[in-house]
Amino acid sequence: MTEPGTERIAVIGGGNWGTTFAKVVVDGGRPVTLWARRFEQAVEINDAHRNTQYLPGIDLPLGLTANHELEPVVTGADVLFLSVPAQAARERLEEMRSMLKEDAILVSLMKGVERSTGLRMSEVIAEVSGIPMERIAVASGPNIAMEIAREEPTAIVVASESRETADRVARIARNSYLRSFVNTDVVGTEYGGVLKNLIAIAVGIVDGVGYGENTKAAVMTRGLAEITQFALTMGAQASTMMGLAGLGDLIATCESPLSRNFTAGRLLGQGYVFEDVVQQMEQTAEGLRSVRPVLDHAEAQGIDMPIARQIDAVLHGRMKPADLAPHLATDDDTPRGE
Numbered sequence: 001m002t003e004p005g006t007e008r009i010a011v012i013g014g015g016n017w018g019t020t021f022a023k024v025v026v027d028g029g030r031p032v033t034l035w036a037r038r039f040e041q042a043v044e045i046n047d048a049h050r051n052t053q054y055l056p057g058i059d060l061p062l063g064l065t066a067n068h069e070l071e072p073v074v075t076g077a078d079v080l081f082l083s084v085p086a087q088a089a090r091e092r093l094e095e096m097r098s099m100l101k102e103d104a105i106l107v108s109l110m111k112g113v114e115r116s117t118g119l120r121m122s123e124v125i126a127e128v129s130g131i132p133m134e135r136i137a138v139a140s141g142p143n144i145a146m147e148i149a150r151e152e153p154t155a156i157v158v159a160s161e162s163r164e165t166a167d168r169v170a171r172i173a174r175n176s177y178l179r180s181f182v183n184t185d186v187v188g189t190e191y192g193g194v195l196k197n198l199i200a201i202a203v204g205i206v207d208g209v210g211y212g213e214n215t216k217a218a219v220m221t222r223g224l225a226e227i228t229q230f231a232l233t234m235g236a237q238a239s240t241m242m243g244l245a246g247l248g249d250l251i252a253t254c255e256s257p258l259s260r261n262f263t264a265g266r267l268l269g270q271g272y273v274f275e276d277v278v279q280q281m282e283q284t285a286e287g288l289r290s291v292r293p294v295l296d297h298a299e300a301q302g303i304d305m306p307i308a309r310q311i312d313a314v315l316h317g318r319m320k321p322a323d324l325a326p327h328l329a330t331d332d333d334t335p336r337g338e
């Protein structure tokens, strides 16, 4: 294993978050090679130090170089951060598998679940790459990419079943404007990022309808209770859901007009149908594809997720956005505890 501090670092995915994250690492003092899907994008990053499509107005550091070919980026990399849409992860990993160093560490920056299998991204990484969980990590938290690209301070949590791996990755993923914390709760850290997207869609829907702060606060609060119950049943720790990867990211995503999930929800609330929303979104809104697999898990575990069910109903035209509310599916004659 390469000595800590000397690892070769790669980021796979040159979108909003992959590019920002690569900048974070370079600004922390470590060079990064980034795989960008399009040739022109790699050229722009190398020559103009910009990624205009995803980070307009942001100057990228010189230590960030890009390549549109996967092999030179993956071969020889010690730590690889994955930042493609969750539904594309398996295909990219299959392509990368034979190129990976034997002792490579893979880190998911993604906040979706695989729709066809319901698997979390760390599970997809393990399944496809064959890398043991001790060398897999996930990173999550209140990390709206554009704010971080503008070097506004925030924090991130790195989780791995191996504390040593989490520490190692956290030392790479930090700089003067990003503080990194560690834990060993991969399930909670990963589900925190996935589940807050659903609540951000719901908050976006009620915002798009025109409801005010009471409705949004109620959806966020009941949403937090709902996703916490789900995550705990799936094996997460309560402290993670109350931390940066849970509550922290929920607040950031539900409050930010830069959030793609919130934006997708707002379009639904304004009356656009699912297909129109997908067409209008130029960037990835992971929550749209995570609702169904999360609900499938919930149904299998006997967990009621009224807000997630209402989002699913709005997405499929079974419910009017104006009817989405924090109480709807649980309202009955008997007052109940929070």
Ligand SMILES: NC(=O)C1=CN([C@@H]2O[C@H](COP(=O)(O)OP(=O)(O)OC[C@H]3O[C@@H](n4cnc5c(N)ncnc54)[C@H](O)[C@@H]3O)[C@@H](O)[C@H]2O)C=CC1
Binding pocket: 013, 014, 015, 016, 017, 018, 036, 037, 038, 054, 083, 084, 085, 086, 088, 092, 109, 110, 111, 112, 143, 144, 145, 146, 282, 283, 284, 286
């Ligand atoms: N943007 C943000 O603020 C944050 C995003 N994330 C997560 O990061 C992941 C990536 O999101 P973003 O970079 O924001 O999305 P994005 O939509 O900005 O970029 C996605 C990137 O993946 C590429 N891509 C699309 N389809 C692909 C495919 N089939 N194979 C390979 N590459 C493909 C695109 O060309 C683009 O470079 C998502 O899971 C998201 O939830 C996590 C934290 C913050």
Ligand SMILES: O=C(CO)COP(=O)(O)O
Binding pocket: 111, 141, 142, 143, 144, 145, 197, 200, 249, 252, 253, 258, 259, 260, 261, 262, 284, 285, 286
């Ligand atoms: O995960 C994020 C912030 O932490 C980004 O949220 P969106 O994907 O909704 O933009």
